[in-house]
Amino acid sequence: GAVVSQHPSWVICKSGTSVKIECRSLDFQATTMFWYRQFPKQSLMLMATSNEGSKATYEQGVEKDKFLINHASLTLSTLTVTSAHPEDSSFYICSARKLAGVYNEQFFGPGTRLTVL
Amino acid sequence: QKEVEQDPGPLSVPEGAIVSLNCTYSNSAFQYFMWYRQYSRKGPELLMYTYSSGNKEDGRFTAQVDKSSKYISLFIRDSQPSDSATYLCASPDSWGKLQFGAGTQVVVTP
Numbered sequence: 001g002a003v004v005s006q007h008p009s010w011v012i013c014k015s016g017t018s019v020k021i022e023c024r025s026l027d028f029q030a031t032t033m034f035w036y037r038q039f040p041k042q043s044l045m046l047m048a049t050s051n052e053g054s055k056a057t058y059e060q061g062v063e064k065d066k067f068l069i070n071h072a073s074l075t076l077s078t079l080t081v082t083s084a085h086p087e088d089s090s091f092y093i094c095s096a097r098k099l100a101g102v103y104n105e106q107f108f109g110p111g112t113r114l115t116v117l
Numbered sequence: 118q119k120e121v122e123q124d125p126g127p128l129s130v131p132e133g134a135i136v137s138l139n140c141t142y143s144n145s146a147f148q149y150f151m152w153y154r155q156y157s158r159k160g161p162e163l164l165m166y167t168y169s170s171g172n173k174e175d176g177r178f179t180a181q182v183d184k185s186s187k188y189i190s191l192f193i194r195d196s197q198p199s200d201s202a203t204y205l206c207a208s209p210d211s212w213g214k215l216q217f218g219a220g221t222q223v224v225v226t227p
Contacts, residue, residue: 006160032213043205043217044161093160097213105151106215108160 003027004096006109014117021079021112023094029074030096038091050077084116120144123218132227136193140206140218147208152191155203196225
């Protein structure tokens with residue numbers, strides 16, 4: 001199998017606080033992990049690409065100082081939403097690409113629902 | 118213009134019918150194609166991936182690719198209410214980033 005977990009699955013925080021979301025590939029090594037956000041009834045929007053041991057590459061319009069990404073190992077990447085505001089409320093999903101994948105398959109985590117009050 | 122176009126639906130079918138989903142793409146460099154299923158408030162689940170033109174079957178699912186017309190399809194036979202979800206087509210670009218369609222919401226009514 002190819003299982004990706006995310007923690008927490010749901011978080012509520014106060015405006016101005018920071019929230020960390022973890023993404024783990026449980027049964028495979030991932031060269032690359034991706035972070036997406038998704039608004040209701042919309043498709044996934046790629047925020048950043050993270051490679052183990054190097055700095056993340058952010059998509060245009062995504063504030064790198066607000067969305068801190070760390071990819072410490074081949075099985076773990078974290079997204080920290082700093083100084084969160086209500087407009088950051090969204091569904092955040094990570095995906096992991098298999099190290100030896102033939103088709104560049106990406107396997108997605110279950111998502112984290114962030115609500116900022 | 119998005120590189121992958123997909124009708125967002127919703128597509129409503131009676132239980133047991135065939136669900137037909139399709140996408141078009143504009144980038145000739147796309148080589149691989151994936152179909153993901155996403156239930157509400159869940160992450161996308163990889164259903165099928167294909168490389169070459171033609172059909173690929175897996176249980177009740179058939180994925181079809183026509184590279185000459187840049188058209189990809191997914192068929193679900195004997196649809197069940199549990200198939201109600203959003204289906205996303207996608208293809209990785211040259212940087213490995215998945216280019217998604219908008220997703221088609223499918224509703225299978227009992």
